[in-house]
Amino acid sequence: MAISAVVGSAVTRVDGKLKVTGAAQYAVDHPIEGVVFGVPVASTVGSGTIAGIDGSVAEKMPGVLGILHHGNSGPLYRTAGGFEPNSIVSEGRLPFSDNKVYYYGQYVALVVADTFERALDAAAHVKVNYETKKPLTRMSEVTKPLGPAHRKYERGDAEAAFQSAAVKVDGVYVTPTETHNPMEMHATIAVWNGDKVTLYETTQGVVNHQGVMAQVLGLPLENVHVISPFMGSGFGGKLFPWPQSMLAAMAARKLGRPVKVTVPRSLMFSAVGHRPLTEQHIRLGATKDGKLTSIIHEVKNPTSMVDDFMEGATGSTPTMYSCPNVKTAQWIVRLNIGSPMAMRGPGACPGMYGLDSALDDLAIKLNMDPLQIRLKNYAEKDESSGKPYSSKHLRECYEKGAAAIGWDKRTPGVGSMRDGNEILGLGVGTAIWGAYRGGAQARVRLSADGRARVASATQDLGTGTYTVMAVIVADKTGLPVERIDSVLGDSSLPPGPMSGGSTCTATIVPAVAAASVKAIGLVLDLASKTDGSPYKGVDAKTLAMTGGRVHKQGESPESGVAFEKLLQMGNLAALEAEAETGGNPDMRNYSMHTFGAHFVEVGWDPGIARLRVRKTVTVMDAGRIISEKSARNQILGAVVMGLGMGMFEEAYYDKRNAKPLNNNFADYMVPTNADIPEQEVIFLDIPDPVMGEYGARGIGEIGLVGVAPALTMAVYHATGVRVRKLPVRIEQLMGSKNS
Numbered sequence: 001m002a003i004s005a006v007v008g009s010a011v012t013r014v015d016g017k018l019k020v021t022g023a024a025q026y027a028v029d030h031p032i033e034g035v036v037f038g039v040p041v042a043s044t045v046g047s048g049t050i051a052g053i054d055g056s057v058a059e060k061m062p063g064v065l066g067i068l069h070h071g072n073s074g075p076l077y078r079t080a081g082g083f084e085p086n087s088i089v090s091e092g093r094l095p096f097s098d099n100k101v102y103y104y105g106q107y108v109a110l111v112v113a114d115t116f117e118r119a120l121d122a123a124a125h126v127k128v129n130y131e132t133k134k135p136l137t138r139m140s141e142v143t144k145p146l147g148p149a150h151r152k153y154e155r156g157d158a159e160a161a162f163q164s165a166a167v168k169v170d171g172v173y174v175t176p177t178e179t180h181n182p183m184e185m186h187a188t189i190a191v192w193n194g195d196k197v198t199l200y201e202t203t204q205g206v207v208n209h210q211g212v213m214a215q216v217l218g219l220p221l222e223n224v225h226v227i228s229p230f231m232g233s234g235f236g237g238k239l240f241p242w243p244q245s246m247l248a249a250m251a252a253r254k255l256g257r258p259v260k261v262t263v264p265r266s267l268m269f270s271a272v273g274h275r276p277l278t279e280q281h282i283r284l285g286a287t288k289d290g291k292l293t294s295i296i297h298e299v300k301n302p303t304s305m306v307d308d309f310m311e312g313a314t315g316s317t318p319t320m321y322s323c324p325n326v327k328t329a330q331w332i333v334r335l336n337i338g339s340p341m342a343m344r345g346p347g348a349c350p351g352m353y354g355l356d357s358a359l360d361d362l363a364i365k366l367n368m369d370p371l372q373i374r375l376k377n378y379a380e381k382d383e384s385s386g387k388p389y390s391s392k393h394l395r396e397c398y399e400k401g402a403a404a405i406g407w408d409k410r411t412p413g414v415g416s417m418r419d420g421n422e423i424l425g426l427g428v429g430t431a432i433w434g435a436y437r438g439g440a441q442a443r444v445r446l447s448a449d450g451r452a453r454v455a456s457a458t459q460d461l462g463t464g465t466y467t468v469m470a471v472i473v474a475d476k477t478g479l480p481v482e483r484i485d486s487v488l489g490d491s492s493l494p495p496g497p498m499s500g501g502s503t504c505t506a507t508i509v510p511a512v513a514a515a516s517v518k519a520i521g522l523v524l525d526l527a528s529k530t531d532g533s534p535y536k537g538v539d540a541k542t543l544a545m546t547g548g549r550v551h552k553q554g555e556s557p558e559s560g561v562a563f564e565k566l567l568q569m570g571n572l573a574a575l576e577a578e579a580e581t582g583g584n585p586d587m588r589n590y591s592m593h594t595f596g597a598h599f600v601e602v603g604w605d606p607g608i609a610r611l612r613v614r615k616t617v618t619v620m621d622a623g624r625i626i627s628e629k630s631a632r633n634q635i636l637g638a639v640v641m642g643l644g645m646g647m648f649e650e651a652y653y654d655k656r657n658a659k660p661l662n663n664n665f666a667d668y669m670v671p672t673n674a675d676i677p678e679q680e681v682i683f684l685d686i687p688d689p690v691m692g693e694y695g696a697r698g699i700g701e702i703g704l705v706g707v708a709p710a711l712t713m714a715v716y717h718a719t720g721v722r723v724r725k726l727p728v729r730i731e732q733l734m735g736s737k738n739s
């Protein structure tokens with residue numbers, strides 16, 4: 001069946017109206033009768049032991065219903081880990097499990113009251129005494145990393161090749177601690193009914209959340225119902241449950257009342273994950289004409305005292321560029337900070353900042369064009385596995401992007417391009433992200449009112465999953481998108497994918513397509529068997545459904561009958577079909593990645609020491625695009641985030657108590673509208689044949705990978721200053737000869 005024009009068209013986000021009118025219900029918006037409010041008390045020390053918790057003042061305050069802490073709460077159980085699916089938790093240590101404090105902002109108590117204001121007031125009156133130890137907040141304070149090297153990879157002899165290389169780069173590249181901080185803060189409303197609990201959540205995985213909470217609360221799976229219809233995004237911070245969900249459930253069970261817990265903005269900087277700082281030592285060896293002969297990529301990142309989180313920054317290094325000798329290794333270091341968590345483009349995003357920055361340093365050394373050095377080292381196949389790429393059109397990304405940004409007008413000299421008072425700089429970065437398609441179930445219902453409904457226990461963190469599901473049903477049934485209802489964000493639906501790793505679209509699309517085809521098959525069968533149907537007695541295999549009308553194959557749809565008429569004739573409210581699809585077995589024979597190129601133009605005005613981004617151009621090779629508007633939206637937003645990584649974002653910790661000092665949006669800088677330049681996004685829109693019928697690959701994360709190195713190269717081109725520790729700061733540029 002040919003793919004129709006609705007796929008990849010500019011369909012308007014189907015949940016858009018609900019969002020802009022305020023009708024969409026986020027986690028805390030669900031109107032729950034009798035709900036009471038839990039406000040966390042968080043540690044004000046970075047390391048130590050709780051010597052005592054004095055709630056005597058707080059518990060007598062008006063409206064206070066209870067104070068939970070390690071001495072009076074529980075029970076909570078460990079997750080099954082490898083024994084059961086859907087048991088991934090963010091912070092391995094259960095909340096309130098003992099009197100130990102591992103980081104500033106760790107929950108030490110929860111005050112529940114009848115109003116939010118009363119709970120907040122009472123929480124401020126809980127006195128916690130600590131036996132305090134000096135916290136570790138810098139990797140330089142730790143003499144030994146934890147355990148042996150991880151992610152070790154080697155081909156050829158990278159050390160020897162580096163030693164004997166004609167040209168060498170040896171540099172340290174540092175990416176900052178970044179926090180996810182989505183607009184919608186983490187929150188949970190827990191409602192018990194007997195031994196069953198409903199959790200109104202904001203989660204990137206309702207199915208995993210259900211599994212984890214059942215295990216932690218000691219309940220059979222069906223006793224936990226997770227509802228998360230809309231999200232104010234997550235960026236990876238909401239992949240897996242955090243303690244606030246457990247606190248809400250535990251308090252609601254103890255008090256016999258529905259309890260709502262919201263993570264305040266200040267704790268969004270410590271208690272719900274972050275992208276850890278990376279320190280990357282990179283050595284490149286090359287020939288005099290810029291062909292890589294050696295890549296050595298060694299990375300250290302801090303993790304918390306309670307989880308071993310490794311930022312997989314060397315993950316793309318073995319496959320990205322062509323090079324016979326490659327070596328990678330990673331280490332983690334324990335600090336008194338909250339546990340890190342995957343943040344949009346984890347691994348590849350900081351890793352490609354390091355690798356592409358080192359490559360640019362090589363280009364500078366060789367007086368080579370940054371685009372040319374990337375083309376010179378273009379990998380035609382995956383040299384880490386020897387496998388062919390399923391579909392790689394990165395060369396076209398470079399070419400189209402170069403044309404759109406006007407790369408041919410780039411003059412190589414530092415400070416050689418001007419526009420009025422501004423010195424211009426141009427840089428390019430490469431984007432790469434692994435492509436994957438997993439297993440999912442979906443259900444499609446065709447109703448006698450002429451509408452279709454598609455349902456799966458996946459969720460839409462703002463990426464467009466509602467719209468993608470509707471587009472696929474529209475493609476198969478021929479119904480307009482307006483007559484299709486997408487239903488998701490509910491753990492009681494057929495299990496669907498996580499919204500993570502940029503795998504959701506590629507995973508849910510085949511399941512929705514298969515369920516649609518099955519549901520259509522039921523309607524054709526009905527047409528062949530129902531009294532009054534013009535096709536009664538006709539072999540269903542000779543029928544088809546086009547534009548929502550059942551007709552004989554080879555005849556026009558107008559000659560047929562609308563599917564809802566057939567359902568009405570049969571006195572059926574609806575026909576519904578469910579399908580389950582998995583990965584494509586052929587995937588294992590290929591190296592599967594999404595690719596792209598970012599071009600950044602900056603303007604540096606030395607007279608007023610102002611750096612700004614003037615334009616970005618991004619070209620994406622992401623397979624077939626299913627929903628053009630939501631895909632473009634993903635890339636636009638990710639590029640803005642990449643500029644944030646390059647120019648603004650950095651969380652930093654007080655040495656005395658490990659407090660994230662800039663734990664608010666006044667001090668933690670993110671790009672604002674005034675920082676967002678002209679952005680252009682181009683999709684190659686070439687289907688990946690190994691991904692299956694539609695050939696769509698993921699798109700949620702790759703837009704961030706490669707932005708920061710393109711930016712720092714543009715900054716160098718304008719100012720002559722190489723920034724190897726993000727974010728770029730004006731003071732680093734002030735001393736440049738072009739200041």
Ligand code: MOS
Pocket residue numbers: 204234235236237239342343344345346499500501502701
């Ligand atoms: Mo993504 S960091 O897997 O939400």
